[in-house]
Amino acid sequence: SQELEQSPQSLIVQEGKNLTINCTSSKTLYGLYWYKQKYGEGLIFLMMLQKGGEEKSHEKITAKLDEKKQQSSLHITASQPSHAGIYLCGAHNFRGGADGLTFGKGTHLIIQP
């Protein structure tokens, strides 16, 4: 089955600074999802990437998919306290997107005021 490796595992960033989180898959990516979770709570959907080279943005968060490298990156510009949380990347194991997701172990983001 697919494995997703996220880096870094944790990140402490001063408020206002930019940051990048990476997600690398061991197999072909059939769609890549980014979610945010506060510990012990549900997942908030951020973005879905399906095609190589695809890039999506929402407010100050941008995600890119490099299908050839089987990687995705999540970039936050001018970080704010509200960005703190655990960021998870998830992917399907099979083409079609009908199966459950495999998740990375998450990146714990702390924003220092």
Next chain:
Amino acid sequence: GAVVSQHPSWVICKSGTSVKIECRSLDFQATTMFWYRQFPKQSLMLMATSNEGSKATYEQGVEKDKFLINHASLTLSTLTVTSAHPEDSSFYICSARVWGGGNQPQHFGDGTRLSIL
């Protein structure tokens, strides 16, 4: 739109008790729902795929007799942890995909924290 409601959000019960967790899609229909488990400081692990009107599909290592799944309607799936023991204590979270929505993301509930004493 695409709201998934999970109930209860927190359960504490004695060892040997069976616990039922509900997952509802509030504003959309879902032929498929998914159940995940998350241990402290670890990522989500897919337990099973719940299919409306048919048997659930369980991931390797997940006991189907321990974790009973019923998907009786297009908006409701239930997970029953039978004869729960302390090692079953975990955070259980469900997700659902919009039916007929093509390439749609999974929308997650807020999770259920289960503590077995």
